[in-house]
Amino acid sequence: MPDTRTFLLEIGTEEIPASYLEPAVSWLAEELKKKLDAIGYPGNPYGGVKRMWTPRRLTLIVEDIPLMTLRKSYLTQGPPAKVAKDADGNWTKAAKKFAERHGVDESALSIEENEKGRYVFAKIISKEEKTYDFLADTIPSLIFKIPFPKRMRWLKYKTVTFARPISWLCCLFGDEVVKFQFPELTPSNKTFGHRFAHPEAITINYPDECIQKLKDASVIVDPAERRKQIVAELSKAAKKLGGKLVEHEELIYEVTNLVEFPRVLACDLGGFTDRGFANLPREVLQTALAKHQHAFVVEKKGKLLPHFLVVTNAPKLEPKLAKPWFERMAISRLEDADFFIKEDLKKGLEKLVDEEARVEWVKGIGTLLDKTRWLTDLGVSLGSKMDAFNKDVYERAAHLAKADLLTNLVREKEFTSLQGIAGAIYTERSGEKPEVSNAIGQQYTDSPTSNESAILAISDRLLNIAATFIVGKPPKGSSDPFALRRQAAAIMKIIVDRELPLNLSTALDQTLQLIGKGEEKRGAIYDFLTDRLRLFLTDQDFAYDWVDAVLAVAGDEPYDSYLRLSAFRELDKGEEFRLVAVGQKRVANITRNTHNTRNTRNTPLPDDSLFDQNEEKELWEKANRIRPDLDSALDARDYRKALELLLSIRPAIDKFFDEVFVMVEEEKVRTNRLHLLAKVRDEFLKVADFSRIVVEG
Amino acid sequence: MSKPLSFQEIILRLQDYWIDKGCVLMQPYSSEVGAGTFNPASFLKVLDDKPWRCVYVEPAKRPRDARYAENPLRVYQHWQMQVILKPAPEDSQELYLGSLRALGIPLERHDLRFTEDDWESPTLGAWGLGWQVELDGIEITQFTYFQQVGGLDLPMVPLELTYGIGRIAMFLQRVDSFFSIKWGDMGGETLTWGDVFLQNEKDFSAYSFEEADTDYLRRSFDHYEAECTRLVKKGLLMPAYDAVVKCSHFFNLLDARGAISVTERTATILRVRKLAMAVAKLYVEGPDTDSDPEGEVKDA
Numbered sequence: 001m002p003d004t005r006t007f008l009l010e011i012g013t014e015e016i017p018a019s020y021l022e023p024a025v026s027w028l029a030e031e032l033k034k035k036l037d038a039i040g041y042p043g044n045p046y047g048g049v050k051r052m053w054t055p056r057r058l059t060l061i062v063e064d065i066p067l068m069t070l071r072k073s074y075l076t077q078g079p080p081a082k083v084a085k086d087a088d089g090n091w092t093k094a095a096k097k098f099a100e101r102h103g104v105d106e107s108a109l110s111i112e113e114n115e116k117g118r119y120v121f122a123k124i125i126s127k128e129e130k131t132y133d134f135l136a137d138t139i140p141s142l143i144f145k146i147p148f149p150k151r152m153r154w155l156k157y158k159t160v161t162f163a164r165p166i167s168w169l170c171c172l173f174g175d176e177v178v179k180f181q182f183p184e185l186t187p188s189n190k191t192f193g194h195r196f197a198h199p200e201a202i203t204i205n206y207p208d209e210c211i212q213k214l215k216d217a218s219v220i221v222d223p224a225e226r227r228k229q230i231v232a233e234l235s236k237a238a239k240k241l242g243g244k245l246v247e248h249e250e251l252i253y254e255v256t257n258l259v260e261f262p263r264v265l266a267c268d269l270g271g272f273t274d275r276g277f278a279n280l281p282r283e284v285l286q287t288a289l290a291k292h293q294h295a296f297v298v299e300k301k302g303k304l305l306p307h308f309l310v311v312t313n314a315p316k317l318e319p320k321l322a323k324p325w326f327e328r329m330a331i332s333r334l335e336d337a338d339f340f341i342k343e344d345l346k347k348g349l350e351k352l353v354d355e356e357a358r359v360e361w362v363k364g365i366g367t368l369l370d371k372t373r374w375l376t377d378l379g380v381s382l383g384s385k386m387d388a389f390n391k392d393v394y395e396r397a398a399h400l401a402k403a404d405l406l407t408n409l410v411r412e413k414e415f416t417s418l419q420g421i422a423g424a425i426y427t428e429r430s431g432e433k434p435e436v437s438n439a440i441g442q443q444y445t446d447s448p449t450s451n452e453s454a455i456l457a458i459s460d461r462l463l464n465i466a467a468t469f470i471v472g473k474p475p476k477g478s479s480d481p482f483a484l485r486r487q488a489a490a491i492m493k494i495i496v497d498r499e500l501p502l503n504l505s506t507a508l509d510q511t512l513q514l515i516g517k518g519e520e521k522r523g524a525i526y527d528f529l530t531d532r533l534r535l536f537l538t539d540q541d542f543a544y545d546w547v548d549a550v551l552a553v554a555g556d557e558p559y560d561s562y563l564r565l566s567a568f569r570e571l572d573k574g575e576e577f578r579l580v581a582v583g584q585k586r587v588a589n590i591t592r593n594t595h596n597t598r599n600t601r602n603t604p605l606p607d608d609s610l611f612d613q614n615e616e617k618e619l620w621e622k623a624n625r626i627r628p629d630l631d632s633a634l635d636a637r638d639y640r641k642a643l644e645l646l647l648s649i650r651p652a653i654d655k656f657f658d659e660v661f662v663m664v665e666e667e668k669v670r671t672n673r674l675h676l677l678a679k680v681r682d683e684f685l686k687v688a689d690f691s692r693i694v695v696e697g
Numbered sequence: 698m699s700k701p702l703s704f705q706e707i708i709l710r711l712q713d714y715w716i717d718k719g720c721v722l723m724q725p726y727s728s729e730v731g732a733g734t735f736n737p738a739s740f741l742k743v744l745d746d747k748p749w750r751c752v753y754v755e756p757a758k759r760p761r762d763a764r765y766a767e768n769p770l771r772v773y774q775h776w777q778m779q780v781i782l783k784p785a786p787e788d789s790q791e792l793y794l795g796s797l798r799a800l801g802i803p804l805e806r807h808d809l810r811f812t813e814d815d816w817e818s819p820t821l822g823a824w825g826l827g828w829q830v831e832l833d834g835i836e837i838t839q840f841t842y843f844q845q846v847g848g849l850d851l852p853m854v855p856l857e858l859t860y861g862i863g864r865i866a867m868f869l870q871r872v873d874s875f876f877s878i879k880w881g882d883m884g885g886e887t888l889t890w891g892d893v894f895l896q897n898e899k900d901f902s903a904y905s906f907e908e909a910d911t912d913y914l915r916r917s918f919d920h921y922e923a924e925c926t927r928l929v930k931k932g933l934l935m936p937a938y939d940a941v942v943k944c945s946h947f948f949n950l951l952d953a954r955g956a957i958s959v960t961e962r963t964a965t966i967l968r969v970r971k972l973a974m975a976v977a978k979l980y981v982e983g984p985d986t987d988s989d990p991e992g993e994v995k996d997a
Binding site: 018150152155163164310313318322325326329335359 | 768769770771784785787789790804805806807808809810811812813815825826828832833834835842844853854868871873958
């Protein structure tokens with residue numbers, strides 16, 4: 001066992017936004033692990049990694065790192081070969097510079113090939129060094145490279161940026177401070193406790209002390225522990241108020257990252273009922289309190305109690321002093337919301353529909369009113385194919401669906417998330433049918449409860465996707481600013497959940513027709529949609545090769561693809577399917593050049609007078625025998641039955657391949673056998689392209 | 698318990714505190730602005746690489762926030778105390794907290810947070826990162842490390858503190874509304890915010906929402922926009938900047954009157970930003986002496 005030490009890095013900062021913390025520490029941990037791996041410790045090089053944070057610190061502990069790194073040689077890549085050597089085969093200036101930069105001479109250079117092409121490489125032999133020196137070299141650049149959604153400058157150095165200013169650096173390897181170079185700061189063994197409860201510096205002698213010493217200074221640095229405490233305190237407080245906490249996962253995550261030492265404060269909405277807030281819709285109340293005060297609400301028998309719970313960051317809080325202000329501010333926000341709602345109801349959504357004509361929806365595509373009209377037409381046409389679809393309900397819902405975007409309520413920053421819900425509330429209060437309100441309220445969700453809601457939710461997203469593609473802003477790589485992928489996934493989920501007989505190509509054609517442009521983008525949009533369907537299906541735990549096999553023949557109707565895959569899963573005959581696949585791969589290979597899989601209608605019939613082996617006859621008879629049942633099973637979408645029928649002729653195919661030689665000299669016989677195989681293949685293709693199922697070994 | 702600070706005492710305490718920390722006392726700007734940042738002591742002084750520290754009170758006039766004096770926390774005109782510290786000091790947060798302690802607030806007994814809030818002024822082409830400071834859930838200060846102003850990267854990062862002194866006064870005096878804030882004593886009589894400003898609020902609300910002449914405002918906007926561009930070419934910095942500020946206020950009024958559609962809104966903001974950027978460039982680079990757009994500068 002090598003001699004080891006534990007490593008601690010704490011980057012003390014001014015308050016970093018809640019959503020930045022976890023990704024930053026995770027990145028730091030991953031990168032440091034990579035670097036440690038690269039300097040090559042044998043076997044299990046180091047112990048546990050603890051990733052921790054509060055708004056004021058990013059903290060990483062790595063246990064048991066050996067004191068010395070290993071000596072090891074490795075290749076490092078330089079410029080492309082064509083730049084590294086001249087016409088005479090001599091190293092160029094670029095190659096020499098590369099060598100110089102890595103402190104090796106030309107003899108260490110060589111040309112090697114990797115997946116990207118030919119490059120010059122330098123062989124570098126690392127020296128065994130003190131891990132301390134390695135850490136001192138590595139840590140500063142890691143700190144600078146931590147990715148953040150937004151970065152800022154605060155020093156005179158233009159190049160130094162971070163999420164917020166760095167206040168201190170505490171870095172220890174064992175009991176030794178890692179004194180790395182950093183602009184205007186010197187790493188030390190000092191950290192700081194809670195800003196108000198324990199502002200003095202704390203000395204950390206060993207990394208292991210860090211968690212407890214911070215706790216003594218009113219900082220719970222481990223987010224999991226903070227979270228546990230928050231949930232426990234919230235539940236206790238809710239119980240004390242005679243109700244139970246309304247869970248809000250995102251909010252719990254957020255407040256965990258907003259405090260160093262949580263303390264829950266129960267507040268009252270005094271005068272709640274007097275002021276008419278009892279009429280305030282639950283969603284509005286909850287959103288106002290969550291967005292503005294990061295506060296939780298309490299319910300009893302499904303009704304909100306006139307209280308709210310704030311998670312403060314004040315260990316020495318005096319509740320009597322703090323409570324009135326939280327309450328006043330909350331009430332003032334609710335008053336605002338109440339004012340907006342009253343104004344909006346006075347005006348009514350119908351009037352706002354007219355105003356949609358003045359609002360641009362997507363630049364170069366149309367106004368919001370255009371969208372409303374297209375939404376209406378598209379949905380009516382998609383819904384017309386369904387049995388349970390109330391056209392009047394849909395038309396009314398679509399007509400009013402977008403008007404809430406222009407209401408005072410939704411235009412307020414903290415209530416934008418109530419789009420749809422606000423529309424539902426307003427239509428409900430102005431006496432529209434409940435079905436209409438329901439559809440409006442569910443248009444942005446992915447779990448609508450009626451077909452009208454489902455069609456509205458799908459049509460809206462189809463229009464968004466089409467318009468965004470048309471104006472040239474499709475998702476690229478990790479960038480998907482309009483969340484089109486999520487929208488497409490929602491379309492698939494709704495279609496499958498609601499068992500909707502929707503056809504992607506028809507729906508897309510209708511969408512583009514309504515918008516009146518974008519024909520040239522049709523291919524790209526269609527590919528995007530099927531790609532999302534493929535991902536959606538694999539996310540349902542269907543094996544990707546089954547998904548490939550089904551989508552190859554039935555990719556246009558998501559629900560139908562889903563049914564086919566469910567039959568595969570239900571039958572659960574993986575081995576049998578693989579055997580079928582082996583046979584179908586042979587068929588596919590042998591018929592590839594002569595018999596098109598795309599246009600099976602043109603596959604010629606074999607001539608049974610030309611059969612001269614039993615196996616041929618038997619296969620043809622079996623295929624003919626199952627065909628009527630197969631077709632009626634397909635009509636009834638009974639894919640389980642269809643699969644069973646297909647599986648039943650598998651032995652005949654295997655036997656055929658065992659006994660019959662297809663590629664005989666005599667052309668007539670050969671062609672006839674190919675016709676036979678192609679015909680059998682066509683039966684399978686009615687369900688899936690089995691040749692795409694992966695056969696291992 | 699000691700007598701709570703009056704509004705004027707709060708102003709004096711904060712001014713004293715910041716003067717003591719090396720700030721010069723400036724005065725409000727002479728034209729309507731929506732925020733203290735529009736005062737040239739902020740907007741222009743942050744653009745160069747010379748240190749600058751100042752403190753001043755600014756009346757912020759926001760037509761859209763007018764509420765006919767019916768909302769306790771929303772008003773046409775509220776008061777900001779603006780502090781610029783350039784370069785931003787190392788102990789910015791502690792310095793700031795010191796100013797709250799100077800007002801006698803026992804911070805450890807309250808819940809004080811620095812809550813993410815990335816400030817941005819699209820009309821000024823300005824943005825920065827920082828926080829809203831919340832005291833028991835009340836936003837009392839905008840705390841921003843400016844990164845860009847007038848579309849220019851700042852060579853020396855300044856700290857901007859914008860105190861909502863009305864809210865701080867409510868907090869200290871334990872009153873529910875701006876209008877109940879005790880402003881000060883006048884010959885032994887207590888004067889409140891409402892005594893001085895309640896009627897103004899009603900009048901300006903009516904003006905902002907009902908009476909402002911939108912045709913005139915549009916024409917004025919166009920006029921000052923052209924004027925600004927012309928003055929920038931002449932290198933007349935402050936008159937050009939005055940025109941930017943006027944355009945911004947006309948835009949705010951038109952917006953409150955509902956005379957600007959959503960699409961037009963973005964476009965109009967961009968027009969103001971373009972002017973602000975031109976003036977910022979003029980301040981940093983000086984007049985463009987090479988070009989001779991109107992053929993008026995002749996060689997001797």
